Structure formats: C-alpha cells, structure tokens
Amino acid sequence: MQEPRKRVIITGAGGLLGTRVNGAFRANGDWDVHALSHADLDITQEDQVARVFAEVRPDLVVHCAAYTRVDDCESHRALADAVNGEGAGIVARKAALSGARLIHFSTDYVFEGDARRPYREEDPPGDPEKLSAYGRSKLLGEERVRAACPDALIVRTAWVYGPDGACFPRTILKAAREKPELRVVNDQTGTPTYAMDLAQAILRLAETDARGIVHVTNTGQCTWYEFACELVRLAGLNVRVIPVTTEEFPRPARRPKYSVLDNSRHVQLTGAPMRSWREAAADYVRDFER
Secondary structure (H helix, E strand, O other): OOOOOEEEEEEOOOOHHHHHHHHHHHHHOOEEEEEEOOOOOOOOOHHHHHHHHHHHOOOEEEEOOOOOOHHHHHHOHHHHHHHHHHHHHHHHHHHHHHOOEEEEEEEHHHOOOOOOOOEOOOOOOOOHHHOOHHHHHHHHHHHHHHHHOOOOEEEEEOOEEOOOOOOHHHHHHHHHHHOOEEEEEOOOEEOOEEHHHHHHHHHHHHOOOOOEEEEOOOEOOEEHHHHHHHHHHHHOOOOEEEEEOOOOOOOOOOOOOEOOEOOHHHHHHHOOOOOEHHHHHHHHHHHHOO
C-alpha cells in the first residue's frame, strides 16, 4: 500500500520565490502541495493562519511570504515589522503547535556588511540600529521564529531574482533597451541567486533534518555593476554601463557594502553545491529575457 504524500503549506506562493518553490514541490510528486498567496492567507492575521493549519494539518511549512521592497520598508516600517517579523512569528507558532517542520527565509541584509570574508551562519548579525528597516524586520523575524519554533530551519539567501516578479535583471535589461547608458553601483558586493536554483535547494533541504540557520545562494560574488555588465553581455545589448559609488546613486535604504554568504553548511547537508551566479544568469536571460 502506497504511503500518503506529505502535506506542505507554501506561504507567499504567488511571489517571485514562492512561485518557483511551489513548482519545485509539485514537480517532485512526493508532496501534497497547498500553495497560498497573500490573497489566500494574510500571515499577520493569527486566526487565518490557525484556520489554514487546522484544515491542512501540514507536515512541512515553507514560509516564503515577506515584504521585500527594501526601499519601501523605510517609509513603511510598521508594515515591514508586522509581515517580516510578527507574521513570521505567527506562522512559526502555528507550525510548532501542529508539529510541522518549518523552513523560513531570511536575508544577507541582517549583516552590516563590514566583513572581509563570506559570512558564516554563526557570525553575529548586525546592530539593528545600523541595518535598513528591511534588514531589521527580517532579523526580528529570525528572532520570532527561533523563539516559537526552535527546530525551524532558517535559510538566509541574497539578491534573489527570477521570472515571476520585479527584480534587478528585469529592471536592468528593460533600461538597457531604452537608454544609451546605465549607471550602476560598483561598491556593493554580494551573490545573485536565481529563484529556480534556490527552490531546488529548498526541496533538497526538506529531505534532511537540518535545523538552525543555513546560507543558500548561487556561488561566486560580484558587484551590482558587474552583474549588470554580465546581463547586458548575455542579452547581446549595445549599451554603456558606467560604474558609480553608493554615494553617487543614493537610495532610501542602507545596503551592506559586502554581504557574500558562506554556503559550506548547505553543501555538507545536501551534497549538492549551487552553480555559479554566471551560469544561472545565462539561463535566466536565455529563457526569459531575450
């Protein structure tokens, strides 16, 4: 007799990452997938979350729902804290009460960005007063998740992009087709992470008993300028890309100057290193931005 499939709730399933996580779990075939967009579930409303958990009785929750508009978080701090902080805590509490495993997403922006080597999971996060409102809200989420569900797996990632929402590559390539030159910041270093690759990594991690914090990004590192240059080259566009400093291109939210994440623990857990950011970018441009 075939065992029943394990039940998974995916929050934020209509977003850039959630769409691909939903697709990965459905394609796998071993999971009974309950994919919930914001229209289906407001994670800041505890009664809604409780009702969904009671109906589905999940074995696993992959919590993708988040307020990710980094600059908007500066002027909507209460909303950022409610969604990324308290909402994450509500989901974690319900997961713990129902006995479900929880995978929660966090960000490289919980670090101040003054490191000289990739950040490891055990490195202390930044002083909240020195982080962006987005970074503070995600750090609050980490704290709420750990307090409510100590066995949760917190996946920190960075510079996520993909075909299912607004993202840096889409913005750059649109601008490159409309303008004679682009000015892109060249003093912030991180790792672009393709949502499709990240979703596959989460599927692999779901098969482990990992808990605590794990860093998952594509491999390698670059500046936003170097990322833009590669995207333009891959798309075969003839546009001048000019490197500028953060001071020359001010934004409402503070960004870390360096936020590369060390992926060693992820490789140890899954045995599956992530591919380079350049390989992933080539696939994105070929499949979605030509």
